[in-house]
Structure formats: C-alpha cells, structure tokens
Amino acid sequence: MYRSLTAKRKNVSAGQRELTFMERMYLPAILKGMKITIGHLFKKKVSLNYPEVKREFSDFYRGMHVLKRDENGAENCTACGMCALACPAEAITIDAAERKPGEEHLYREEKYAAKYEINMLRCIYCGLCEEACPKDAIYLTERIVPAYYKRKDFIYGKDILVEDINNRVDITKRKQPIKKA
Amino acid sequence: MAKVTIDDIMIEVPDGITILEAARMIGGHVVPPTMCYYSSLETSGGYCRTCIVKVEKGSEKDPRPMPKPVASCRTTVQDGMVVRNATSPEIQKARKGIVEFLLINHPLDCPVCDQAGECFLQDLSFEHGDEFSRFDFKKRTFDLIDIGDYIKLHMTRCIMCYRCVKVADQLTEERLHGVLNRGDASEIGTYIQQAVDNDFSGNMIDACPVGALTDRTFRFKSRVWFTKPMYAHRDCDKCCGKVTLWYQGEEVLRVTGRKNEFGEIEEFICNTCRFDKKHTQDWVIEGPAKISRHSVIVQNHNELALPKDEVQILPDLPGSTSHKKIES
Numbered sequence: 001m002y003r004s005l006t007a008k009r010k011n012v013s014a015g016q017r018e019l020t021f022m023e024r025m026y027l028p029a030i031l032k033g034m035k036i037t038i039g040h041l042f043k044k045k046v047s048l049n050y051p052e053v054k055r056e057f058s059d060f061y062r063g064m065h066v067l068k069r070d071e072n073g074a075e076n077c078t079a080c081g082m083c084a085l086a087c088p089a090e091a092i093t094i095d096a097a098e099r100k101p102g103e104e105h106l107y108r109e110e111k112y113a114a115k116y117e118i119n120m121l122r123c124i125y126c127g128l129c130e131e132a133c134p135k136d137a138i139y140l141t142e143r144i145v146p147a148y149y150k151r152k153d154f155i156y157g158k159d160i161l162v163e164d165i166n167n168r169v170d171i172t173k174r175k176q177p178i179k180k181a
Numbered sequence: 182m183a184k185v186t187i188d189d190i191m192i193e194v195p196d197g198i199t200i201l202e203a204a205r206m207i208g209g210h211v212v213p214p215t216m217c218y219y220s221s222l223e224t225s226g227g228y229c230r231t232c233i234v235k236v237e238k239g240s241e242k243d244p245r246p247m248p249k250p251v252a253s254c255r256t257t258v259q260d261g262m263v264v265r266n267a268t269s270p271e272i273q274k275a276r277k278g279i280v281e282f283l284l285i286n287h288p289l290d291c292p293v294c295d296q297a298g299e300c301f302l303q304d305l306s307f308e309h310g311d312e313f314s315r316f317d318f319k320k321r322t323f324d325l326i327d328i329g330d331y332i333k334l335h336m337t338r339c340i341m342c343y344r345c346v347k348v349a350d351q352l353t354e355e356r357l358h359g360v361l362n363r364g365d366a367s368e369i370g371t372y373i374q375q376a377v378d379n380d381f382s383g384n385m386i387d388a389c390p391v392g393a394l395t396d397r398t399f400r401f402k403s404r405v406w407f408t409k410p411m412y413a414h415r416d417c418d419k420c421c422g423k424v425t426l427w428y429q430g431e432e433v434l435r436v437t438g439r440k441n442e443f444g445e446i447e448e449f450i451c452n453t454c455r456f457d458k459k460h461t462q463d464w465v466i467e468g469p470a471k472i473s474r475h476s477v478i479v480q481n482h483n484e485l486a487l488p489k490d491e492v493q494i495l496p497d498l499p500g501s502t503s504h505k506k507i508e509s
Contacts, residue, residue, distance in 0.1 A: 080292030081404040085480060096401040111293045111401050134292050 059173045062125045062140040065118055066169040067162040070108055075162060076137035079113035083129035083138055091122035092129060108135075116161060120145045120154040130174070139171040183260040187211050187234075188268045200253035200264055201232055205443065210267045212443070214276075214305050216283070216390050217342035218254035220445050225347050226254035229340065230279050231305060235272050238263035250275055273309070280310040286320050287391070288337045296392030298405035298477045301444060302340060321365075328358065328371055329378045331397050331456050332386060336368050339393035345369065345385040352381040352449055369393070380419055383455040387438050387446050398456055399427075399435040406477045408434055410470035410485065415463060419451040425470050426461075433459045442473065 022028060048055055057063075068076050079096035097114035099107045106112075129138050148154060163169045182193050185203050188211045194203045202220075204212045213234055218226030226232075232254050236247035241261030250272060253264070266272055284306060291297040323336035341360070346369075349356035357378075358371040385394045408427040415422045427435040436455045438446035458464065472478050474486035 078292045079401070080297070081407060082292070085404075085406055085477075096403075098401050109290070109293050 057142045061142050062127045064120075064141055064143040064145045065123075065129070065156075065161055066139050066141050066143075066171065067116060067158065068137055068139060068169070068171065069163055069165060072105065073165045074104070074106055074108040075112060076108055076135045077113045077116060078107075078109045078111050078135055078137070079116070080111075080134065082132040082134060086128040086132035087123075088126060088128065089122045089124050091119045091124075093117045093119075113158065116158045118156050118161065120156055121151065139169075139174055141169055141171065141174075143169075183258050183262070185258045185262045185264065187264045188266055194258055197257055200234055200236075200251075200256050200258055200262070201226075203258050204234075204253065204264075204266065213253050213266050214301075214308070215254060215443070216301055216305065216340060217344060219344050219347070219388060220441075220443070221447050221449070222344065222347040222351055222388070225344060227252055228343055229283065231276065231283075233272060233275055233279070235265045235269045236262060237265055276309045277311060280306050281315070283340050284310065284314065285316050286337070287340065288320060288322075290338070294335075294338065294392035295395045295399060295401065295405075296338075296389075299444070300392060301390035323368065326371075327397065328394075329382065331383060331452065333395050333397045333400060334369065335393050335395065336370075338391045339369055340391055341367060341369075342390055344388040344390065345394055348384050348388045348449075349382070352384060353379045355379075380451045380453070381449060383452045384438065384446070384449045387440075387449075390444075396435060396456075398459075402434050403429050406480050408478075409482055410472065410478065412439065412467040412470050413464035414467065415454065415458065415465060417451060417454055420454060421448040421450065422454060423448055424450050424454055424464075426464060426466075431461070433461060439470070 070076055079094050081094055084092040084094055094113050095115035096111050099110050099112055125140065127140050130140055183196050184191060184193050187204050187207060190207050190211060192203060192207050194206060201213060201218060213232035216229035216231045218232060230252055232252055233250040234253040235250055238244045239247060239262065240259035283302060291303060297303060326334040328334050346359055349358060358369060360367050361370040362368060386396050408429045410425045410427050413424055413426045423439055425437050425439050426433050436459065438448065438450045440446055469485050472485050479486040
C-alpha cells in the first residue's frame with residue numbers, strides 16, 4: 001500500500017534513544033573536533049590567493065571566448081550562425097551585415113557579424129560553439145570571466161570578444177590537427 | 182498500367198510516367214535525389230545526372246538490363262521494369278562521383294550563403310559526397326550580379342540546372358536571361374546586365390536548388406534555421422496567394438512559395454506577394470509550416486516537425502507534373 005502524500009510532520013522521536021553519560025559530558029567530543037581543527041593549521045594549504053597566485057590550467061581549459069582574426073588582421077567570423085545553433089544555452093546572438101568595398105582588411109568574407117554577443121551568465125562553457133565553427137573564428141581560452149555587479153556587464157559584445165590586433169590571443173594549444181583522408 | 186519494382190518494392194503506376202515519378206509515389210529512401218528536375222516545370226530534368234538509377238530488367242518483354250545507369254527523370258517506366266536506387270552500391274558510388282563533379286566549381290561558401298539550410302546541394306553532398314575534394318585547381322569565379330532590385334546572382338554557386346530558365350520560359354511572357362557560352366564556360370547571364378523584372382521573376386529564387394539566385398531583400402538578414410515558417414494566404418489577383426512566411430520574432434523576413442516534401446513549389450507566387458507584402462496584417466495566417474523532422478529548420482521548433490508517420494505524404498504526382506498555368 002502506498003502512503004498518501006500529506007503535509008503531516010515526520011515522526012522523528014521514534015528512533016531516538018537516551019544519551020549516554022560520556023555523550024552528555026560533551027567535552028570529549030569537543031576535544032576530538034578541536035584536534036582535527038588544530039591539526040589542519042599545520043597542513044599545506046590547498047587554496048591559492050587567486051589574483052596574485054594563479055593555478056596552472058589544463059590544455060583544454062574552457063574559459064572566456066575569443067573571436068580570432070586571420071594573419072592579415074581581418075575578422076574570421078562570417079556570422080554563419082552555427083555557434084548560435086549549436087549553443088545549448090542559447091547564449092549567442094548574431095546580427096550579420098554585408099561587407100562594403102574597402103573593408104576587406106577588416107572582414108575576411110563578404111558577410112560579417114555586425115553584432116556578436118555572448119551572454120556570459122547563460123554560457124555554460126561547453127565549447128560546442130568552438131566545435132561548430134567552420135571558420136576557425138571562435139575559441140575558448142584560459143582567460144576567466146570576472147564577476148560584475150550588474151547583469152548587463154556580463155553580455156559581452158564584439159569590443160571584448162574580438163582579439164586585439166596587437167595583442168593576439170594564443171590558441172595553438174586548442175587547435176587540433178586536421179585529419180586528411 | 183505498368184508494374185514497376187524499385188528497390189524491391191512493387192508498385193503499379195500509370196503508363197508514360199518516369200521512373201522518378203514512380204519512385205516518388207513509393208516515397209522514402211527509394212526516391213532518387215534531384216537537382217534539376219522540377220515537377221511543376223515542363224521539360225525540366227536531364228542535366229545534373231543526380232537521379233541516376235540502375236535498371237536491372239528493362240521490361241517484361243525485353244528483360245535485358247540497361248547497359249549503364251539511366252537518368253530516372255527522363256526514363257519512362259515499362260511494365261515489369263526492375264530498378265535499383267538506394268540498394269545498389271554501384272549507383273551510390275556513381276552518385277558520389279556526380280556530387281564531386283557538381284562541387285568542382287562550387288565555392289562551398291555555405292557559412293556565407295543565404296540558401297544554407299534549405300540547399301539541395303548541401304543535402305546531396307552531406308548524404309552522398311566525400312569529405313574532401315580531389316580538385317586541386319583554381320575554381321572559376323565570377324563577380325556578383327544584381328538582376329533587378331530583388332534578385333542577386335552568384336554565378337560561382339550555380340550548377341547549371343536550367344531551372345531558372347524554365348521558370349522564366351514557362352511563367353513569364355518574355356525571358357531576359359539564359360545560359361551563355363558553352364560547356365565548362367557556360368554561365369547564367371542576362372547579357373549586358375539587363376534587369377529581370379516581371380511579375381513572376383521571384384520564383385527563380387525558389388526554384389534555384391543552390392544559392393545562385395537569392396532574395397536581395399533577405400540578403401544576410403538571418404539564417405534559415407533562426408526563422409520560423411508559417412503558412413499564410415491572401416487574395417491576390419495575379420497568383421494563388423498561398424505562401425510561406427518566414428518569421429523572426431514578429432517580423433516577416435521573407436516570403437516564399439510553399440514547398441512540397443521534395444522541396445518543389447507546385448503553385449508559384451507573384452512578386453507582389455513575395456516582395457511587397459511583408460507585414461502580418463497583409464496575410465491570413467494558417468499555421469506553422471510542416472517540415473521534415475530531419476531538416477535543420479525544425480531545430481528548436483518542434484511544432485514545425487512532421488510526426489514520424491506523416492513524413493511520407495504522397496502528392497498527386499502523375500498529374501502534378503503537368504505545369505499548372507497561373508490565371509492572370
């Protein structure tokens with residue numbers, strides 16, 4: 001027979017027993033606990049003082065995204081929307097625009113992303129955008145998205161995501177060799 | 182009536198229809214893919230060779246097999262014919278070769294192309310193509326051409342299927358574009374950059390199996406899979422007025438004709454419906470368009486996907502090949 005689902009309070013006193021004399025004294029238990037606490041004071045610390053000391057990342061750490069430029073400094077992204085389609089958290093929003101004559105040094109192909117936004121609060125850093133990208137444009141890096149006070153600060157636009165032409169982001173570790181048939 | 186066996190499935194079909202039409206009456210994996218054949222355009226087909234099939238037995242009276250693969254869109258059925266398509270490794274290999282040929286000069290710029298997601302060539306190369314090209318030479322390139330205010334021609338993407346030429350021939354009074362030059366150098370052109378401008382020219386966009394002819398009003402606006410297709414109609418004095426509206430949010434980004442499950446339009450629409458009526462209040466909405474659940478367009482739109490057993494609704498095929506004239 002199934003018990004009906006009610007808001008009736010659970011009977012907790014049923015399994016309880018009387019405390020023994022040692023348990024009622026409390027002091028032995030406290031001393032036992034203090035021994036563990038004091039013992040930890042002399043052990044090696046497991047945490048780091050983060051901004052000053054940084055832990056080494058694995059080669060495949062997935063942090064903040066970067067939008068790459070090619071060797072001439074033109075943006076690789078063509079706003080094909082594969083990353084936004086692959087994104088399970090629907091964090092990516094893209095608006096495409098057509099490249100005008102004379103902008104060839106800015107954008108690699110005839111279409112480019114006029115707006116490229118990633119909502120870092122939605123992003124789960126799964127790396128599927130990187131996997132979906134046919135143009136080598138988006139990569140996840142070892143950089144960390146800092147904390148902000150306002151929600152709108154977490155919406156990263158092209159001003160943050162596109163790499164600085166003079167200060168390139170190294171993604172060689174993440175690039176996997178292409179298998180040739 | 183003729184009895185035909187395609188991929189071990191027997192079907193009785195009217196005399197005089199082609200193997201392709203018979204295969205479409207069966208439906209499913211039996212149907213050969215097509216790039217140039219278009220059921221609602223007369224004399225279409227026979228250019229791309231994508232729909233080749235193996236005829237193992239010519240007919241009851243002459244049971245010899247046909248010596249080489251035949252184009253199913255141009256070969257009529259005969260009583261007792263035995264055809265193999267999906268179950269023939271030879272045909273699958275031959276089709277792989279054809280895809281390789283079609284892709285020789287194709288730029289593969291799907292990330293940029295507006296047709297991506299509803300492109301016949303994309304589907305074909307996904308299913309039958311190779312992962313890498315053996316073509317080491319430079320692909321031919323062309324400059325982009327604006328054919329009138331509404332249509333953009335990317336000649337680099339064209340696969341020479343002649344569908345747009347047939348649309349212009351059969352739907353409009355005079356054709357202003359055609360195929361120039363011959364063989365490897367042939368290209369779709371209007372000669373001296375003439376604008377194709379008449380009431381039904383927009384149907385070339387829908388008929389084009391690749392992204393060679395695209396809608397300039399939709400150019401780079403969105404990707405097909407981010408838009409949501411809805412069936413709608415309006416009273417139009419020029420055409421049937423039955424269309425698909427492609428929504429992104431509340432906005433109608435694009436208006437196209439209604440495609441059947443083979444991606445072909447049976448009732449063509451006029452340019453007024455296609456380019457000028459892009460507001461919800463112009464239309465009577467019928468409901469979400471039904472699309473094969475394997476299409477990228479139904480991504481995140483489960484309401485659009487056809488239920489599994491409804492995927493193979495058969496059109497009234499033998500009749501629909503004869504082109505329906507649009508009353509003007």
